[in-house]
Amino acid sequence: MSDPHKVPPGCVIPYLTIPSRGGQAAVEFYRAAFGAEEVFRNLAEDGERLMHSRLLINGGLLFLSDEFPEYGHATDIVPAGVTMHLQVDDADEWWNRAIIAGCVPVTPLADQFWGDRYGRMSDPFGHIWSIGAPVRK
Template sequence: MPTCKPDDSPWLMPHVTVRDVPVAVRWYEQTFGMCCRLRIPEDEPVHAELVWQDMVILLAKAGDIGTPQAPVTSGVASPMGLYLYCDDVDAMHDRAVKAGATIQMDLEDRFWGDRMFTLRDPEGHVWSFATKVGEFDASKIPTPEKMQEAEEQPTATPREHQSMTIRTMPDLRVFYARKVGPYSPAELGPFFKFFLKVASKHDLFTPNCMVIGICQDDPRDTLDEQCRYDAGVTVDDQRPCPDGLQEQVLPGGDYAVVLHKGPYDKLAQTWQWIGEQAFPSIGRECRDQPPFECYLNNPDDVFPEELLTEIWIPLY
């Protein structure tokens, strides 16, 4: 009997947009255990087809022939997720965590009979994996009151904030631009983008450079409108400072370093944790020198929850 679709294709095939098809294929193969059955063209594919059990998932390169951007690039969260069954959801969870996926729902037994978890992959797409372990149990459906209680429970200090390391740094030569005003993402975000354009114009970004922000004043004893913030990049050669930027040297020595993972507007909480809990426990004094933040990734490339910022505090 004639059919309106190919014999080897299911009736429904999700279409997933990614930034780089070969990179995404490798990630899905290694992390999820999917198998790639087709690449077009073979050498530099902009289209691929992945097989998962009886399912086929289409991959397309972002921007190719009108394809929209991947969620991680557009900054718009994926409005749809995929729910997939697997033989061993615990092993799948472990591989996903090791591969850098962001866990959105923890691995737990659910009232509908599945043991499942939900993740967001490096492209920003949402996947839920499950293994059937029981039957539907209506008595375990959370009531609105239980859900409200769970939301109101205080969250523990993120694990990224639970340790402080000591590092020794040489003198750092820094080219920077200065802004005077409140230390808030709304104020500093546009200013930092301006600085990045200037620095890029002068080819200041090298593989070993550090992109930093120097908080010259303590907002606890300085008026917001008088706080000085320097957006800078470290330079390891003898080039002259370009027009429009200034130069300073951050003294080397020991620094206490804490990694913050998450949105920039949550940095104040990490600073508070450092002052109230972490710093008093190390038995060292802070030098009379401003601390600085080192920005390890780009907010244009990752979701706010995946931003990485190191806080460097100079020590005696």
């Protein structure tokens, strides 16, 4: 991505809602767990809640904000069936860093029949992440 501050047209960008005013903590967590770089931040008028953050993770964009129930943007609707996937160069390195940062394994990292080393984990904010990389030969 040439300019991480500009959102490219035609792309799909996940947008996470973080509960309990945890948006700023989530940015720091994703920095530690996934090497995220925050390229934009906008606080709400109260100066506390995170209205919008734009993160660059592994070459892709991720948006997140605190919940704003007064605008219908709340976390009481569980995003069942949603997994954030990171396709990486070294699954073990990315997996270990995320676990050390505080992710909890859901599906252990292992070599899979389709040719990837793959596993799933939950972050402290309730979002599921998967990590995959081609199996090393």
